[in-house]
Amino acid sequence: MARIDIAGLSKSYAGKQGARAVDAIDLAIADGEVMALVGPSGCGKTTTLQLLAGFLKPDAGTIAVGDRVVSSPRHVVPPEHRRMSLIFQSYAVWPHKTVFENVAYGLRVMKLSRSEIEDRTREVLRSVRMTDLAARYPSELSGGQQQRVALARAVVVKPETLLLDEPLSNLDANLREEMRFEIRRIHDATGITMVYVTHDQTEAMVTADRIALMRGGKIAQVGTAHEIYEQPATAFVATFVGGTNTLPATLIEPHVVECCGARLRVRDDFDAAQRGPVTLCIRPHSMGFAAAGDDAVGYQENGHNRLAGVVLRQTYLGDARDYLIDLGTTQVRVSTPPSEDRSVGSTVHLDLPVEACRVVPGD
Ligand code: ATP
Numbered sequence: 001m002a003r004i005d006i007a008g009l010s011k012s013y014a015g016k017q018g019a020r021a022v023d024a025i026d027l028a029i030a031d032g033e034v035m036a037l038v039g040p041s042g043c044g045k046t047t048t049l050q051l052l053a054g055f056l057k058p059d060a061g062t063i064a065v066g067d068r069v070v071s072s073p074r075h076v077v078p079p080e081h082r083r084m085s086l087i088f089q090s091y092a093v094w095p096h097k098t099v100f101e102n103v104a105y106g107l108r109v110m111k112l113s114r115s116e117i118e119d120r121t122r123e124v125l126r127s128v129r130m131t132d133l134a135a136r137y138p139s140e141l142s143g144g145q146q147q148r149v150a151l152a153r154a155v156v157v158k159p160e161t162l163l164l165d166e167p168l169s170n171l172d173a174n175l176r177e178e179m180r181f182e183i184r185r186i187h188d189a190t191g192i193t194m195v196y197v198t199h200d201q202t203e204a205m206v207t208a209d210r211i212a213l214m215r216g217g218k219i220a221q222v223g224t225a226h227e228i229y230e231q232p233a234t235a236f237v238a239t240f241v242g243g244t245n246t247l248p249a250t251l252i253e254p255h256v257v258e259c260c261g262a263r264l265r266v267r268d269d270f271d272a273a274q275r276g277p278v279t280l281c282i283r284p285h286s287m288g289f290a291a292a293g294d295d296a297v298g299y300q301e302n303g304h305n306r307l308a309g310v311v312l313r314q315t316y317l318g319d320a321r322d323y324l325i326d327l328g329t330t331q332v333r334v335s336t337p338p339s340e341d342r343s344v345g346s347t348v349h350l351d352l353p354v355e356a357c358r359v360v361p362g363d
Contacts, residue, residue, distance in 0.1 A: 002065060002083075002160035002193040004029040004052070009061035009071075011047055021047040023217035024061070034187055034194040036204035039214035040240070045197040048214070049163050052195060053086055054079040065160065084161040085154035089169050093138045093149045100125070100134040102149050106157040124156040127189055128182070144175040151183065155190055165197045180206040201241050213237055231269070235279040235360050242283065245332040249280040249359070257359060260327045262298040264305040266357040277362040284322070284335040286356035289342065290349035297349070305352040311344050325350065 006027040012018040022044045029035045037045040050056045052063060054076050063071040070077040079086075093102050104121040112120075125131050128148040138146050147167065154162055167183070168176045184207050187194055198204050204211045205225040212222045221233045225241075232238035235246045249259035252275070255268045259280050266280065290306055297306050312331065313324040316338065323334040325348065334350065342348055 003031045004161065004193065004195070005062075005064040006048075006052075007062050007064075009048070009051060009063065010059045011051060011056060012059055020059075020217045022051065022058075025217075025219055027212055027219060027222065029193060029195065032191045032193055033210065034184070034196060034208045036196045036198060036208035036211045037214060038198060038201060038204045038211050038240075039220075041199065043214040044217040045199075045214055046165055047217075049165050049195060049197050052161075053084060053163055054082050082161075083159050084163055085157060085159040087150050087154050087162070087164045087167045089166045093146055093153070095138050097137075098134065099130055099136055099138075099141070099149050102138070103152045103156050106153060110157065120156055124152045127155075127186060128152045142175075143171050144179055147171065147179060148182065151186060155186060155192060158190075159192060161193045161195065163195050163197075166199070167196075168198075168203065176203070183207050211241075213240060215240075232281065232358070232360060235281060235362075238281040238358070238360065243333075244281045244283050247280040247282070247327075247330055247332070248362070249278050251275045251278045251359065256299075260307050260329050262305070262307055264307075264352065264357060265299045265354045266359045267355060270359040278359045279362050281358045281360055282332075282352055282356050284333040285320075287332070287334045287350050287352050288336060289334075289340055290351045295349060299354075303354055305354065305357060307350050307352065309348055309350060311342050311346050311348055314342065314344055 006025055009022055009025045010020055011022040012020045025048065037048055039045055047056065051058055051071060054071065057076045058071055058073055060073060062069050070082055097105065100121060103124060104117050107117040107120055125134055128151055130145065130148055130152060133141065133145060138149065168179050171179060180203055196207055210222060210224055211228055213220045213228060215236055221228055221237045228237060229242050232241065238244040239246060247259050249257040251257050255266055257264050257266055257278060257280055295308070297308050299305050307327055309325040309327040311323060312326050315322040319338065321336050321338055321340060323336065325332050325334055
């Protein structure tokens with residue numbers, strides 16, 4: 001069993017009095033799950049992974065794998081006794097060994113029989129599509145191929161858990177996209193529990209079953225990509241995943257806010273008991289220009305909210321136009337079909353569908 005339970009985990013580099021790099025984290029990772037740790041630079045992703053690996057001792061809290069506590073302030077099971085494999089940004093393949101020998105090494109250390117080493121190495125090389133390159137040295141491989149060797153070497157020893165820290169950040173954009181699917185495919189073939197650190201939300205969405213979004217050493221939200229995108233708990237989550245406009249608003253009655261001088265209706269999945277300052281979140285592609293001639297603002301009978309603004313900037317992107325609109329008290333980004341051409345300085349009216357207007361606590 002490689003279920004991982006993190007409970008109350010804290011770590012500060014400057015001793016217990018310093019700012020916490022990881023601050024009282026609770027996280028349960030199911031057996032066979034891929035969990036992505038995502039968040040801005042410095043939010044504590046790598047520190048969490050190093051605690052998981054056993055390189056750091058927590059100041060407080062525990063990490064359990066299955067029924068076994070592997071980390072606590074009193075005792076840390078060393079990395080080599082954790083049945084965890086690690087992959088970091090740098091490929092860390094041995095330059096003087098062939099691809100085959102790089103992968104077989106871990107099995108030789110385990111003193112397996114020659115035929116078993118041969119069979120398992122060949123099988124894993126097949127699964128990462130490196131069979132034809134088994135006799136090559138790393139210097140004769142592309143970056144993506146070297147990263148596949150690193151993956152093969154990590155999984156050949158059949159670890160319970162694979163920890164990956166920004167494993168694709170040294171690759172170019174095309175290769176990175178291909179390798180995301182590759183890592184997910186290898187997971188599906190092996191069922192290894194994976195914890196995957198990245199600051200790239202698309203990478204997390206492709207590779208992971210669930211995403212833990214971190215900020216300032218804490219977990220801001222845990223959920224599937226769909227949950228985090230569709231039901232962000234805070235303005236930070238909505239902004240970090242997928243990008244959103246955040247507009248200061250006041251909740252004045254259930255599902256009705258005052259925003260930019262108008263009364264707007266919002267989705268009904270916010271706890272209406274919390275009246276007062278809130279943040280209205282709406283994605284740039286969820287808004288559009290209203291037909292000319294209808295200048296009323298606020299909630300309209302057709303189920304849309306309408307706001308008036310002035311075009312500050314317009315960028316043609318081929319498949320879309322990106323607008324920056326001044327709403328008086330704040331500015332919003334709007335993404336429209338390329339045919340919607342409005343010139344800079346013109347007054348426009350924006351339609352904001354009620355279903356796309358989500359309210360979260362003021363952030
Ligand atoms: P990035 O995406 O930039 O790699 P991260 O989310 O992985 O960031 P961590 O590397 O875990 O973040 O760092 C969390 C906090 O701990 C940061 O404020 C960082 O400056 C601090 N920190 C990390 N390593 C050390 C260290 N060895 N000594 C002191 N402070 C550290």
